[in-house]
Amino acid sequence: MTPNLPNSEALAQKLAHSGLRNTPQREVVYKALLTKRDHPTADDVHARVRAELNSISLATVYNCLETLVQCDLVRAVNFERGPTRYCPNLEPHAHFHDEATGATFDIDLPADLIAKIKDVLPSGYDAEAVDIIFRGKTTAAR
Amino acid sequence: MTPNLPNSEALAQKLAHSGLRNTPQREVVYKALLTKRDHPTADDVHARVRAELNSISLATVYNCLETLVQCDLVRAVNFERGPTRYCPNLEPHAHFHDEATGATFDIDLPADLIAKIKDVLPSGYDAEAVDIIFRGKTTAAR
DNA sequence: AATAGATTTAGAATTATTCTAAATCCTACT
DNA sequence: AGTAGGATTTAGAATAATTCTAAATCTATT
CATH class of the missing domain: 1.10.10.10 (Winged helix-like DNA-binding domain superfamily/Winged helix DNA-binding domain)
Structure with missing residues (x-):
């Protein structure tokens, strides 16, 4: 439709x-x-x-x-x-990289967590983006 | 000493x-x-x-x-x-990459925040590491 | 001292990407 | 419609970082 x-x-x-x-x-x-x-x-x-x-x-x-x-x-x-x-996913999100298969997955990030992460920056650091990448394995149930 | x-x-x-x-x-x-x-x-x-x-x-x-x-x-x-x-810094930490100068800075990450970040992973994702990279500018006072 | 394995080395090879310069394509005027 | 001018595409050369290869060297142990 x-x-x-x-x-x-x-x-x-x-x-x-x-x-x-x-x-x-x-x-x-x-x-x-x-x-x-x-x-x-x-x-x-x-x-x-x-x-x-x-x-x-x-x-x-x-x-x-x-x-x-x-x-x-x-x-x-x-x-x-x-x-x-x-x-092509423009929502703020992290990536999970499965090192065994090379597959990549988008991981949703709650806005408040992104805010908390940017809060760790001391003054003088002006971030325009933050990239978050998990590396590991994925298991069957997903 | x-x-x-x-x-x-x-x-x-x-x-x-x-x-x-x-x-x-x-x-x-x-x-x-x-x-x-x-x-x-x-x-x-x-x-x-x-x-x-x-x-x-x-x-x-x-x-x-x-x-x-x-x-x-x-x-x-x-x-x-x-x-x-x-x-050579082995403490868990993020990196800030100043895109203007190419300089890189270590950013301390509180353990509880790292935990919160790993919590966003749905089941089936088994992360052995998470890399966090800020990109932006640094200003004089740091 | 001899052997075997670990390590270093120079240079070739590889990989992903960017550069170059020519060819092609549009768009906007006349 | 015809054409100038810029944008875009293209093939192939060039580049940059890293890895590979095979020989030389080192080191620990017999």
Whole structure:
């Protein structure tokens, strides 16, 4: 019943807001992130969008992802020095990285906890973001 | 009045505990981390230890740092995809990364807050560590 | 002293990403 | 409609950090 991915509207809007154009490449990259939210790498995204837009280059995928991050449509996520992963969930949240499988999960963070965390900063520290990353294992029941 | 870096004892012990030998390279790398705790990269450490052990190679610095991390004498810290930094502070703590200068600061974390943070994990998630990274600016008074 | 294993080393290799410069595509004017 | 000018895409080269490889060296123990 919900319209089929109204998000390409949001995309066009946010791009325009930054004085950027919408393009088939940017659309297909953004759609790929929305469709399978498993925190793919640029390479993963490249493989996925090729199904739809065979000619797209890896460099363009990098460019599009960077553009989406700049427009605040997507978050870049890093674990250790592994390849950057991309996440279209814009709610404040933490990440859980399963070191056995490499899988990544979004973990909701209550607003009051985020506030408490930022409270530990002594004066003189002006944080514009806080990244919280759990590392460990996941078990069957989830 | 405190003995001059009694930590090389700790080093020898922890290495032995893992069935590893102490070596001049490992000592000098560990000492460099203890002496200037500004979260240096492997390259930084290499530059610093060369003053004392001119012949040490970068590969060895990488090996030593990895060994120290394995032995729980040092923590590896990453910001985005920047080079790995090394930190001899073993107390649980967060990091503040000043994006303007690249400087890194340790931020104390009260144990009860760490507990509260781990509490947000739903069942099925078994975290062995949580990394907390603030990004922002620092101001003069600190 | 000999052996075996640990460690160090230089340089090659790898990986993810960014850069470069040319080609293509739009948009807005004329 | 035609074209100038900028934005975008592209392939491939370049870069940066790190790891790998294989040989040399060291060290502890027989």
